[in-house]
Amino acid sequence: MRKIGLFGLLLLFAVYASAQTKPLSQLTVEEIMQAPEKFIGTSPSRVSWSKDSKNIFFYWDPDGNGEVSAYQISKDGGTPEKIDDTSEGWPSNYEFNQDKTKIVYTEGGDIYIKELKSEKVSRLTATNDRETNPSFHKENVISFVVEDNLFTINTETGLITQLTNFIVNYGREDESPSRRGVGNGNSGNRIQDSWLREDQLNTSEIIKERRNRPRRSFRGFGSFGSFGDNDNRDAVELPNIRSLQLSPDGRFVSFSVYNSPENGAQNTIVPNYVTNSGYTTDINARSKVGGEQGYSEIGIYSVSGDSVYYLDKMQLPGITDLPDYTKDYPDKEWIKEPRKVSATTTLWSGDGKYAVVQFSADDNKDRWIMRLIPETGDLITIDRQRDEAWIGGPGVSGFGGTFGFLPDNKTIYFQSEKTGYSHLYTHDISTGTTKQLTSGNYEVYQPKLSSDGKKWYFTANMKHPGIKHFYSLPLNGGKPTQITTLDGGNEVTLSPDEKSIAIEYSYIDQPTELYVMDNKPGAKAKKLTESLKEGFKAYDWHQPEIITFKAEDGADVHARLYKPENPNGAGVIFVHGAGYLQNVHYWWSTYFREFMFNNMLMAKGYTVLDIDYRASSGYGRDWRTGIYRHMGGKDLSDQIDGAKFLMNEHGVEAGRIGMYGGSYGGFITLFAMFKHPDVISAGAALRSVTDWAHYNHGYTSNILNTPVEDPIAYKRSSPIYFAEGLEGDLLIAHGMVDTNVHFQDVVRLAQRLIELGKDNWEMALYPVENHGFTEPSSWTDEYKRIFKLFENTIGKK
Known part of the structure; x- marks a missing residue:
């Protein structure tokens, strides 16, 4: 028998190992769009x-x-x-x-x-x-x-x-229509209805599977009762009450009440055509931007005095300030009147000496942190953050942000974008002194005090905008100490004794796994789980290069570049959704399907670029608000500059660049096709906003104000007003039961394109899909159409 030496064994092993790895050229849409738990894990x-x-x-x-x-x-x-x-x-x-x-x-x-x-x-x-x-x-x-x-x-x-003896008046919310709402799938003929239900099973495998899907059970609680006698306190009737807190000295109870708008914004209806019953039913969905909104206010109940008062917003500095955009409407009379504000939580120091309340303006251009004197209701300013765009950033926006007392019971902590990045601050109420604890061109996420109150723990992208590590910091500031060691994404959960950390860790081409390590700088992280399926492991996935290119205004734009070995001269730009989201990073992306699809495109010879355009998260306040009053402005020009970068630096040919993206990415794709047909020749716009006046209030009013108050912003930010510019080939794809970006958006755009006589577009409809698709068959159909679009247009030389 012929003997094989060590070198030969190693060679055979290398050949065997390489034989187990499929080339990316073998990837198919059907494979990568199957249920992720089956293919990835x-x-x-x-x-x-x-x-x-x-x-x-x-x-x-x-x-x-x-x-x-x-x-x-x-x-x-x-x-x-x-x-x-x-x-x-x-x-x-x-x-x-x-x-x-x-x-x-x-x-x-x-x-x-x-x-x-x-x-x-x-x-x-x-x-x-x-x-x-x-x-x-x-x-x-x-x-x-x-x-x-x-x-x-x-x-x-x-x-x-x-x-307390509050009687809460919830109004008639219990009588509001359910999500399934107006159409209940009932004709009055039970035999007819039963036949329709069964007939549905013959026409849709999805409906059959959903009908047979096991229902999850939840443990319930017993019926509500009462404690009986209540010290003969007078009942106080209130609207919806929340956040009941007893002051540490026992003298006051703070609470929040939600006041519904007198003329509530009208909800929209989303028809659902493919149903269990066989009847079209209506889903009661969100209202549109600009409708009247409710607000929350803080009440203080005196236990000894058995009396209630509400905090007076007129004490807030700048409560009548007008936003800067009003200058664009000189012919309109603007009245300086108190703005609507909300406050939801009172923060009490551990010794009861101090109380602090956080307020947010309804137009989201102000956030106030105020000291409360509970005996009188007086408010004293601690911090006012004003942003002519909108208040936001990690730990800042909303009432779930960073906010609390230090163990000394006289110092509060909070986050602010005062320097352009979200950083950690403290304020000593006894001296009126504010101190910035962290600084630099990075964001601080989820700061937490150690149990002994001597240090901070937080996550930050200090090393690179696309790398997150876990850090510690002395209580009063100083140099942060990096604890985690693996570059990528580190989502840390600290053990109760703070001796260990559990880490949900991932890298560009490595989905999240669970690790554990000692809570010490440089300690070794131990992997605890193995989740990957054989299908995903069979490929040697390409790690895109993280690069930057210059935008037209000189800004450095971060991007992922998928560079093929044998380029075919065509380029594709993927546009992530949500606007305020980061996808150019070193951790596993929530856009994992697009990561795999971009790998497939690259293997076919396409040069692919994935851009963190203006409004993306992770880059500070100016990047976040770069789209204020003009969506489709710098966020779109960043894409066009990316296309020019592909042509100038990577050999992509003019006239052979395509674009695709969903939600906000679909919106940008439409705008690129309508405003820059000389640059973007083919586009797939998925679940796209076409007119921002039809989107929701919370998201849209921050960026564009409201349609009545700032129509200029809406007209220049909505693709439907620019549809006459379409020249290239456009695919529109949308779920018909989308309760986020309604199907109505693309129906209105379709009518506009028909009236304009455009015939180089097509629409793919998905009758059982909401905003985020759930069925592999829908994902597969959608991405086969995207690939076919590129192959039949920019893919042809």
Whole structure:
């Protein structure tokens, strides 16, 4: 027998290994658009720790059966174990006492206390009511909420005290139509209706599969009751009440109430044609931008005085300020009147000495942080952030942003884009001193105080806009210390004892897996899960090059470049959705289908560019607001500059550039086709906004104000007004039950194109799809059409 040396064995192994890797040229749309759990795998998600910091809990579907289940694994490693998420030790929402020796939590609607050292559990309530939001008011007093009223229970005596007697008026919301709404699929003829239901199974496999899909069950709670006598307090009738909090000194209860608009914005209707019943039914969907909006305000209830007052917004500095855009309408009379504002939460210091409230203007051009004097209702300014575009950025926008007290009970912390990037600040209320703790051209995400109150933990893209690491920082500022070691995306969950971190880590071509490491700089990260399927592992996926190119205004634009070995002279630009989203990064993309499709295009000879255009996240305030009052301005010119970059630097031929994208990416594709037909020759616009006056209020009013107040912004930002510019080949694809960007958007555009006599466009409709497609057959059909469009147009020399 002939002997094979070590070199020969290595050579054979290399040949064998290479034989197991398929060339990217073999990729097909059908393969990459199948259910991701079948081809790629399902990554771990919703990661948390056991209370004793020994085990990590997460949700996972390693078998690819489409059912995500709960798992646990020791922080020391081993085999993940499938468990019931009601198992002992499964984390729930809980609150620590001051010295972190006990926790209070709810289970089954009742309140429990657990002593962490002895693991002794004591049940405090056993009622038919659902007790919620328990927290330690004092060491032996727990506050909690029942039916929108605040109670306390003394853990030593068992005495339950009702502090408020609010009667909440919810209006007639219980009578509002359901999501399925107006059409109920009922003709009055039961035999006819039954026949139609069964006939649906003969015409749609999707409907058959959905009808047979098992329903998830949820554990419910007992019926609501009452505690009986309530200290004879007078009932106070309120609208929808939220965020009940007892001040640490027990003298005041703060709460938020939501005031519905008197003339609520009219909801829209989305018809659903392919249904279980066989009848067309109507889905009640969102309202359109510009409709009257509700608002929240803060109330203060005096426990001793049995009285209520609401915070006076007239104390907010600049409450009557007009936005700068009003200067563009000199013929309109603008009245300086108090703007509508919302406030939802009162922040109390641990000793009860200070109270702080955060307000947001309805036009989102101001955010105020105000000190509250609860005895009088006086408000004192701590910080006013004004942005003539709109308030936003990590930890800034909305009421879920960074906001809290330091352990000294006199210093608050918050985030602000004051310097152009979202950074961490503190303010000492006793001295009126504000201090910036982090600085630089990077964003800070999810800052959190350590348990001992001596340091900060946060995530930041300090190393590169597309790399996120986990850092620590001394309490009063200083040099941040990088803890995680693997470049890419690091989503960290800190263990309760803060000795370990669980990491959901991913890289450009590596989907997210669960890792664990010691909470020490430079410690080694240990991989705990393996989620990839053989189909995905069979290919040697190309990592696009992360590059920058110059925009027309001199800005550096980040992009992913897919450069083929044998270019065919054609180029494709992919446009990510959402506007404020980042896709040029070193972690696994939420656009994983497009990542694979771009790999396929590259293998076919196309040079592909994926751009973080103006409005993308991760690049600071000026980049975020670069589209203010003109969507289809710098966000579009960045794409056109990218096309020129492909022609000037990478040999792409003029007249052979295509574009595709969904949602915001579809909107940009339409605009590129209508305004730059000399540059973009073929485009696939998927689930596209065509007229921003028909999109929702929360997103659109920030960027374009409202159609009545700022019609200039809407007219220059909506593709439907520029449709006469279409010259190239256009594919429009849209789900017919899209409750986000309504099917009406493309129907109106289609009518416009018909009236203009355009005949170089086509529309693909997806009757069972919402904004985000769910059926592999729909994804496959859509992307086969995109590929066919490019092959038949720019792909031909």
